[in-house]
Amino acid sequence: MGRRYGIPFMVLALGLLVAPVVAMAGVPDPALSTIPNVVGSPDGLMAYKVTIVGSSGPIDSANVTLVWSTEGNNATCWCTAQNHPSVSASTNPSGVAQFNLRLGRCLNPATIAGGVAVEVFVNSIKIKEVGQVSPDVVGVPLGPPCNVALNDAVQFTSPLATNTYGFCFDLNSDGSVGLIDAVALTPPVAAAASCP
Numbered sequence: 001m002g003r004r005y006g007i008p009f010m011v012l013a014l015g016l017l018v019a020p021v022v023a024m025a026g027v028p029d030p031a032l033s034t035i036p037n038v039v040g041s042p043d044g045l046m047a048y049k050v051t052i053v054g055s056s057g058p059i060d061s062a063n064v065t066l067v068w069s070t071e072g073n074n075a076t077c078w079c080t081a082q083n084h085p086s087v088s089a090s091t092n093p094s095g096v097a098q099f100n101l102r103l104g105r106c107l108n109p110a111t112i113a114g115g116v117a118v119e120v121f122v123n124s125i126k127i128k129e130v131g132q133v134s135p136d137v138v139g140v141p142l143g144p145p146c147n148v149a150l151n152d153a154v155q156f157t158s159p160l161a162t163n164t165y166g167f168c169f170d171l172n173s174d175g176s177v178g179l180i181d182a183v184a185l186t187p188p189v190a191a192a193a194s195c196p
Protein backbone atom coordinates (compact mmCIF):
# COMPACT_ATOMS: atom_id res chain seq x y z
CA MET A 1 0.00 0.00 0.00
CA GLY A 2 2.91 2.24 0.80
CA ARG A 3 4.48 1.60 -2.61
CA ARG A 4 1.17 1.99 -4.37
CA TYR A 5 0.69 5.54 -3.09
CA GLY A 6 4.39 6.36 -3.01
CA ILE A 7 4.77 8.04 -6.41
CA PRO A 8 1.54 10.09 -6.36
CA PHE A 9 2.46 11.25 -2.87
CA MET A 10 5.91 12.33 -4.01
CA VAL A 11 4.42 14.22 -6.96
CA LEU A 12 1.99 15.92 -4.60
CA ALA A 13 4.78 16.78 -2.16
CA LEU A 14 6.92 18.23 -4.96
CA GLY A 15 3.95 20.21 -6.19
CA LEU A 16 3.45 21.70 -2.74
CA LEU A 17 7.11 22.67 -2.61
CA VAL A 18 7.24 24.15 -6.10
CA ALA A 19 3.86 25.95 -6.18
CA PRO A 20 4.70 28.67 -3.62
CA VAL A 21 8.00 29.42 -5.38
CA VAL A 22 6.24 29.86 -8.74
CA ALA A 23 3.53 32.00 -7.15
CA MET A 24 6.08 34.19 -5.35
CA ALA A 25 7.94 34.84 -8.60
CA GLY A 26 4.82 36.45 -10.02
CA VAL A 27 4.10 38.61 -6.99
CA PRO A 28 4.83 42.29 -7.61
CA ASP A 29 7.17 43.88 -5.10
CA PRO A 30 6.31 47.55 -4.53
CA ALA A 31 9.91 48.20 -3.48
CA LEU A 32 11.28 46.81 -6.76
CA SER A 33 8.54 48.25 -9.00
CA THR A 34 8.55 51.76 -10.44
CA ILE A 35 5.19 53.51 -10.20
CA PRO A 36 5.48 57.28 -10.68
CA ASN A 37 2.67 59.79 -10.37
CA VAL A 38 0.16 59.49 -13.20
CA VAL A 39 0.97 61.81 -16.08
CA GLY A 40 -1.36 62.61 -18.96
CA SER A 41 -1.95 65.21 -21.63
CA PRO A 42 -5.19 65.99 -23.49
CA ASP A 43 -3.63 64.81 -26.76
CA GLY A 44 -2.65 61.45 -25.22
CA LEU A 45 0.96 61.87 -26.30
CA MET A 46 2.60 61.78 -22.87
CA ALA A 47 3.23 58.13 -22.06
CA TYR A 48 2.65 57.06 -18.47
CA LYS A 49 4.73 53.96 -17.79
CA VAL A 50 4.83 51.72 -14.74
CA THR A 51 7.31 48.88 -14.32
CA ILE A 52 6.14 45.89 -12.31
CA VAL A 53 8.90 43.77 -10.83
CA GLY A 54 8.87 40.73 -8.51
CA SER A 55 11.57 38.77 -6.75
CA SER A 56 12.47 37.00 -10.02
CA GLY A 57 12.47 40.12 -12.16
CA PRO A 58 9.97 41.94 -14.40
CA ILE A 59 6.47 40.47 -14.48
CA ASP A 60 5.00 39.88 -17.95
CA SER A 61 1.27 40.03 -18.80
CA ALA A 62 0.25 41.56 -15.45
CA ASN A 63 -2.94 43.59 -15.43
CA VAL A 64 -2.28 47.11 -14.16
CA THR A 65 -5.39 49.10 -13.30
CA LEU A 66 -5.50 52.75 -12.29
CA VAL A 67 -8.53 53.71 -10.22
CA TRP A 68 -9.24 57.37 -9.52
CA SER A 69 -10.91 58.18 -6.21
CA THR A 70 -14.22 60.07 -6.41
CA GLU A 71 -12.37 63.27 -5.47
CA GLY A 72 -9.60 62.54 -7.99
CA ASN A 73 -12.11 61.74 -10.72
CA ASN A 74 -14.11 64.90 -10.07
CA ALA A 75 -11.01 67.11 -10.06
CA THR A 76 -9.56 65.72 -13.31
CA CYS A 77 -10.18 67.26 -16.72
CA TRP A 78 -11.28 64.29 -18.84
CA CYS A 79 -11.35 64.21 -22.62
CA THR A 80 -14.50 62.55 -23.95
CA ALA A 81 -12.37 59.81 -25.53
CA GLN A 82 -10.84 58.85 -22.20
CA ASN A 83 -12.45 56.10 -20.11
CA HIS A 84 -12.58 56.87 -16.39
CA PRO A 85 -12.42 56.49 -13.43
CA SER A 86 -10.72 53.13 -14.09
CA VAL A 87 -8.16 52.35 -16.82
CA SER A 88 -6.22 49.13 -17.41
CA ALA A 89 -3.16 48.04 -19.37
CA SER A 90 -1.00 44.90 -19.48
CA THR A 91 2.72 44.64 -18.81
CA ASN A 92 5.12 43.54 -21.54
CA PRO A 93 8.01 41.08 -21.00
CA SER A 94 10.01 43.96 -19.47
CA GLY A 95 7.26 44.43 -16.87
CA VAL A 96 6.24 47.76 -18.40
CA ALA A 97 2.60 48.79 -18.78
CA GLN A 98 2.06 51.95 -20.81
CA PHE A 99 -0.91 54.27 -20.63
CA ASN A 100 -1.57 57.20 -22.95
CA LEU A 101 -4.08 59.12 -20.88
CA ARG A 102 -6.08 62.00 -22.33
CA LEU A 103 -6.54 64.17 -19.28
CA GLY A 104 -5.52 67.32 -17.48
CA ARG A 105 -5.09 68.81 -14.00
CA CYS A 106 -2.86 68.08 -11.07
CA LEU A 107 -3.92 65.85 -8.16
CA ASN A 108 -1.73 66.17 -5.08
CA PRO A 109 -2.73 63.49 -2.53
CA ALA A 110 -1.47 65.77 0.25
CA THR A 111 -4.09 68.37 -0.55
CA ILE A 112 -6.97 66.39 -2.07
CA ALA A 113 -9.99 65.61 0.13
CA GLY A 114 -9.62 62.10 1.54
CA GLY A 115 -5.92 62.00 0.73
CA VAL A 116 -6.25 59.52 -2.16
CA ALA A 117 -6.00 60.58 -5.82
CA VAL A 118 -5.29 57.39 -7.80
CA GLU A 119 -4.93 53.79 -6.61
CA VAL A 120 -2.78 51.38 -8.61
CA PHE A 121 -3.79 47.71 -8.70
CA VAL A 122 -1.72 44.86 -10.15
CA ASN A 123 -3.72 41.70 -10.87
CA SER A 124 -6.47 43.12 -8.65
CA ILE A 125 -4.14 43.69 -5.69
CA LYS A 126 -3.55 47.28 -4.62
CA ILE A 127 0.13 48.07 -4.78
CA LYS A 128 0.35 51.86 -4.46
CA GLU A 129 -1.41 55.22 -4.23
CA VAL A 130 -0.11 57.97 -6.49
CA GLY A 131 -0.89 61.53 -7.51
CA GLN A 132 -1.35 63.00 -10.95
CA VAL A 133 0.41 65.65 -13.00
CA SER A 134 -0.27 67.15 -16.40
CA PRO A 135 0.95 70.00 -18.60
CA ASP A 136 -2.72 71.03 -18.57
CA VAL A 137 -2.39 72.16 -14.96
CA VAL A 138 -5.16 74.78 -15.20
CA GLY A 139 -7.77 72.45 -16.66
CA VAL A 140 -11.52 72.39 -16.22
CA PRO A 141 -12.67 69.87 -13.59
CA LEU A 142 -14.52 67.04 -15.32
CA GLY A 143 -13.96 68.84 -18.67
CA PRO A 144 -13.68 68.92 -21.68
CA PRO A 145 -12.43 71.28 -22.79
CA CYS A 146 -8.99 70.19 -21.65
CA ASN A 147 -6.11 71.93 -23.36
CA VAL A 148 -2.57 73.11 -22.82
CA ALA A 149 -2.42 76.85 -23.30
CA LEU A 150 -0.57 79.97 -22.25
CA ASN A 151 -2.19 79.97 -18.80
CA ASP A 152 -0.64 76.54 -18.17
CA ALA A 153 2.81 77.51 -19.42
CA VAL A 154 2.73 80.58 -17.17
CA GLN A 155 2.21 78.36 -14.12
CA PHE A 156 5.30 76.32 -14.98
CA THR A 157 7.57 79.22 -15.88
CA SER A 158 8.79 80.31 -12.46
CA PRO A 159 9.28 76.83 -10.91
CA LEU A 160 11.17 75.68 -14.02
CA ALA A 161 13.29 78.83 -14.25
CA THR A 162 14.29 78.68 -10.59
CA ASN A 163 14.37 74.88 -10.13
CA THR A 164 11.81 75.29 -7.36
CA TYR A 165 10.03 72.09 -6.40
CA GLY A 166 6.27 72.00 -6.64
CA PHE A 167 4.26 68.76 -6.78
CA CYS A 168 2.35 69.79 -9.91
CA PHE A 169 5.46 70.77 -11.87
CA ASP A 170 7.44 67.56 -11.34
CA LEU A 171 6.24 65.86 -14.54
CA ASN A 172 8.67 62.91 -14.31
CA SER A 173 8.26 62.19 -10.58
CA ASP A 174 11.97 62.44 -9.79
CA GLY A 175 11.39 64.67 -6.78
CA SER A 176 12.77 67.81 -8.36
CA VAL A 177 11.68 70.40 -10.88
CA GLY A 178 14.10 71.31 -13.63
CA LEU A 179 15.32 70.71 -17.14
CA ILE A 180 13.81 67.23 -17.60
CA ASP A 181 10.38 68.60 -16.71
CA ALA A 182 10.87 71.54 -19.06
CA VAL A 183 11.75 69.13 -21.88
CA ALA A 184 8.60 67.08 -21.13
CA LEU A 185 6.46 70.23 -21.06
CA THR A 186 7.69 71.65 -24.36
CA PRO A 187 5.86 69.41 -26.91
CA PRO A 188 2.35 69.76 -25.39
CA VAL A 189 2.83 73.50 -24.99
CA ALA A 190 4.20 73.89 -28.52
CA ALA A 191 1.34 71.81 -29.93
CA ALA A 192 -1.30 73.48 -27.71
CA ALA A 193 -2.34 69.93 -26.85
CA SER A 194 -6.08 69.43 -26.71
CA CYS A 195 -8.64 66.64 -26.76
CA PRO A 196 -9.18 64.91 -30.12
Ligand SMILES: [Ca+2]
Nearest residue numbers: 170172174176
Ligand atom coordinates in the same frame (compact mmCIF):
# COMPACT_ATOMS: atom_id res chain seq x y z
CA1 LIG B 1 11.16 66.34 -12.30
